[in-house]
Amino acid sequence: MHTNTLPQLRVTDTSATTGLASVLKELAQRASIEANVHDKDQLQSCAQLIQPRTRMYVSHLPKQRWEETCVTSAAVKDAGFNPVPHIPIRLIESAHALHMLLQSLATQAQIEEVLLISGDYPHALGPYSAVVEVLKDFPFADYGINSASLAGHPEGHPRVDLATIRQSERDKCQVARERGLNCRLVTQFFFEAAPFVSWSQDQITQHLAVDRIAGIAGPASINAVFKYALRCGVGPSLRALGVRPGSLLKLMGDYTPNDLVLSLATAKFHEPTLFEGLHVFCFGGLARTCRWLHALAQGQFDIDTDKGLRLHT
Numbered sequence: 001m002h003t004n005t006l007p008q009l010r011v012t013d014t015s016a017t018t019g020l021a022s023v024l025k026e027l028a029q030r031a032s033i034e035a036n037v038h039d040k041d042q043l044q045s046c047a048q049l050i051q052p053r054t055r056m057y058v059s060h061l062p063k064q065r066w067e068e069t070c071v072t073s074a075a076v077k078d079a080g081f082n083p084v085p086h087i088p089i090r091l092i093e094s095a096h097a098l099h100m101l102l103q104s105l106a107t108q109a110q111i112e113e114v115l116l117i118s119g120d121y122p123h124a125l126g127p128y129s130a131v132v133e134v135l136k137d138f139p140f141a142d143y144g145i146n147s148a149s150l151a152g153h154p155e156g157h158p159r160v161d162l163a164t165i166r167q168s169e170r171d172k173c174q175v176a177r178e179r180g181l182n183c184r185l186v187t188q189f190f191f192e193a194a195p196f197v198s199w200s201q202d203q204i205t206q207h208l209a210v211d212r213i214a215g216i217a218g219p220a221s222i223n224a225v226f227k228y229a230l231r232c233g234v235g236p237s238l239r240a241l242g243v244r245p246g247s248l249l250k251l252m253g254d255y256t257p258n259d260l261v262l263s264l265a266t267a268k269f270h271e272p273t274l275f276e277g278l279h280v281f282c283f284g285g286l287a288r289t290c291r292w293l294h295a296l297a298q299g300q301f302d303i304d305t306d307k308g309l310r311l312h313t
Contacts, residue, residue: 025297034280039282042290043075055081058072060086060088070104084115086115087114087115087117090119092125098128098134111145113149115150116172130168132171132175148182149185153165154187154195154196155188155236184213184276185210187213188234188235189281190215190235191238191260197274211275212275216260218284218292220255221253224283225241258311262308264278292313
């Protein structure tokens with residue numbers, strides 16, 4: 001069992017600081033982003049800020065129609081990014097319905113990857129209740145899909161016991177690999193690095209061969225971040241939004257993930273195989289997130305012993 005103690009970096013050490021800056025820039029350059037159906041009008045401007053073929057996940061909002069997922073995924077593709085649509089499998093009414101959805105996504109958006117999640121719905125509309133069932137039964141390669149993103153839960157799940165969550169993570173990865181799919185575990189967003197680091201170290205110890213992607217909330221109002229965190233059942237790291245002096249008075253202020261990203265980069269600097277990359281949720285809007293990533297990717301920041309990571313924006 002690993003402790004939740006994070007490595008510390010002496011930022012007065014020039015070589016260490018240079019190495020850490022390199023890790024930060026690479027994480028930003030390779031980060032994936034989560035967009036939604038309302039972000040289509042921002043895609044072209046974002047293409048000027050982030051790398052071509054960046055993985056852009058298309059979320060599935062409540063009451064969203066599958067056709068909206070297809071149209072948005074096509075717009076993401078047209079803007080030069082790689083669309084990764086969310087598919088909450090408990091909303092799939094039949095194997096035929098899944099076939100038609102994947103066929104539409106392949107035709108309209110030339111997808112190569114999907115994010116498969118169960119979805120927080122008490123009952124399945126069709127035959128699939130767990131992601132592993134879909135992975136076992138469906139020929140994703142027939143639709144040009146070679147990769148699967150799967151949900152990771154470093155902090156557990158509010159409605160599922162921890163042992164079940166951990167077994168599900170292992171089973172999904174194993175079946176995905178058996179089906180010839182590249183596999184990555186993309187986490188729910190969190191606000192403290194230590195639980196994620198411990199989760200990643202445990203998987204390495206258990207020889208779970210998978211890319212681990214750290215989910216973080218991008219820059220946004222604290223009120224928006226707090227709202228989405230409560231809605232999504234974010235785990236204990238949510239306390240990081242409330243433990244700082246005067247934080248309750250700042251609910252109308254802004255949140256930036258600078259401190260969290262610096263902690264994650266420090267951990268990766270010391271243990272390069274700990275995780276593969278970042279996934280950024282855009283609660284402050286897609287364009288704002290892309291501007292933040294662009295500044296980080298271009299090295300427009302300082303690392304200071306007292307002030308931490310400060311971007312030049």
